[in-house]
Amino acid sequence: MEENVTGAACANDVVIVHVDTAKTSESQSESSTSMTSRSLPVSTVTVCEDVTLPERIQNILPVGYDYHVCQVTVEESSNSDNDINFTATLRLALQSEKELDTWREDFQEVSYATWRVLRQHQSEGQKILFKKTYRCQHNTLPVKSTTNANRRVPSKHTNCQASMTMVIKKFKYQGHKLSRSKDTHLPKYPTEIKLDFRHNHPIFCADALKYRDVSDDAKSSLTSLFKRKYGPTQAVEMMKYKLQMKFGEDYHIKAADRAICPDIQFAHRNGNFVIIVDSGCSVTYHRSRMKGMATVTVEEDNN
Template identity: 50%
Template sequence: METLSKYNTVRLPLHSESEFVKWLEEFNELSYTTWRVKRTYPPPSDRQFVKVLLKKEYRCQHDTRPESALTNSKRRVATKNTSCKADMAVTIRNVKTKSKSADILLEKFPTTLRIRFSHNHRIMCADALKYRDVSKETIHTLCELFKRRPTAAVEMVKQELLLKHGENYPVIAANRALCPDIPFAHRLYTKMFKELYGDTSDVKMMSVLESHCQQYNEEMESTCMVLKIVNNKPIIAVCTPLMKRTHETIKHAGEMVFMDASSNMDRNNCSVLYF
């Protein structure tokens, strides 16, 4: 490590952008900091003969670079901004190209990192930790708990952290990477819902319902689900293979009808009727 004024220069054994992204994630986790891209230098189109594969500059997330001290006369800049001067610059050189450089570290350590780790704010405090990105492990835990509502999933995560860390829970709960906020859980839930079930708009929802009906009938190898439009409202009738077999083998099944109705099942005010 070579000290240059307020910067430190570090050589890393990283040969690609994906390796650096993984390293940065680990660095964020160990240092309890979060870095955002400040400037990107686009590489040439032909990477086979270029000398530099990646060149980027990063800033601390507490430097939001506001245009002015006040966004308007009534609303002040978010307290997240401290105009932090901590920054870093990364350069990954291509070791496959012929070079006359006298750099003896180039072959094994092609990545050069210049970092100024001089934050003007406390790192291990609730006011800074609450702005960290939610970790991948926490996102995975939330997804597993989304069988419940998003708010309930967050409460379950808090309960697990409380049982695991005990007296240290107040410090852990302030770290957003481990204890996400409810708005984040709702955004993640909405994203997962769209990926699994499609958009809830009228046109897109109908196409998704039709595809689900077709897929279910193919899996059951029989017509068990039918979609029809009645009075401009979609109606889905489902008769599972067990229900069909019951109607075929038990004659009294067609003589008695039991009905259970419920409404307002979701945001679209759908109703479910059991016969």
Template identity: 35%
Template sequence: MEFIEDDDGVAMQTPLRAILPRSTHNEDHEYHYHVNNFESHDESGFTASLVINVKAEDDAKKWMSEFAESSSTTWRVMRTCPTAKKYVLFKKIYRCHHGQQRRAKEGTSRHSKDTGCCAKLTLTVRRTVTQSGRKSKNSDPHIQTHPTLVKLEWKHNHVISIPAALKYRDASPETCAKLEELFKNGNSPASALNILELELQIQDPDKYVMNCADRSICPDLHFCYR
């Protein structure tokens, strides 16, 4: 992972470095970042604006998936914005899944997952050339090499890396693929889950308890029966 930044900003951006993905899963693309703005809010988190060397909608969605994994967070689409094809190829606003999108009805209690979290991320893929083939006139000097813009409001009101939070994460595509393969080999949902848990214990005994609590890599039995 490479940052294009001023030396004065490195220390302030350490929390940001810790949560950004370095490359794609198969390592065929290394992510490069330029941080436009970073503002710390002490214990409440930080806000940041940065650009990435990602040029297509599918690649931006892949980055979003990898960001969720590298930051141990789960995001839901809050809004899909209409795109002005002349300037923008793709734009979506995401919210932390611990934030409730709709207000609860009177007399009903909140789900334990809903903490009212207001963390938000806006992902925009900008055009580098116009439809006529000319270079974009956008004033951002990095748009040709780093056309994807991320605006991040990292203001989680809950602890992220604890079992109580990790148990609500979505099962990852890799985990689903493992389960499907185990089912094809004749395993029941219960035995397939036992195999996943055993693999986690063998791979990293020290992190076994935490990994078993992370639903993205070790889903619950109810999910296995779906």
């Protein structure tokens, strides 16, 4: 059932200033789930005529960006009261693939939805500088329907059809000539994001959160514990203990979130986990193979 359907007219823009006070306070305190330093606590959102942007959708858009919303269609979600199903066309003032990747990472953090590359579109560079399509990670594209039939653990595959297509349009050519495109959002909003956020599974629940990517903060905490001679299992248990002391009643949902609390398999799988060798007069921290967690060999002389 549709909550509202909006047109694609692009006149008489309405300006909305979105200030995320909750995330502002989070960024001032130590929190594994706080926004990254790249994002600012204010977003400027403009919408086309007759377009309504529900507050629930605003809350899952990363702050610190300039948005223009061309189309929004909201549907009822049968998964959970906390989830929202919608499609939207967004324009952003981003001009490079790096900026777009940063936005995607921030979007994953605030929306709790993880995206994987479905295809990289080849671009000739005449009108499109960059185009990439993503799929929800709960669509693993299995080769056969029986691929996971004999697995002992449940598969995360739900055949979710949620998708996201990102495009950066070219608006300036050699000689600094502007494009003749009839796109009225150029040159201010060269990035177009077509978002299909209609997931067929709950997003904010333990069964979904356990598949999220481990965050950089969690990797850093894990490395710190390894340096203090914790093994993989002991390090994960210590992280869970700290979460329990910090979040109390909310501990179970936080501990289930793999972005905050890595699983034991991750700790074991990612290399030498800073193996400590005690040779009497020196302690050597071996280089870890964990992506983003490599540590330089350090020697402490007790003489």
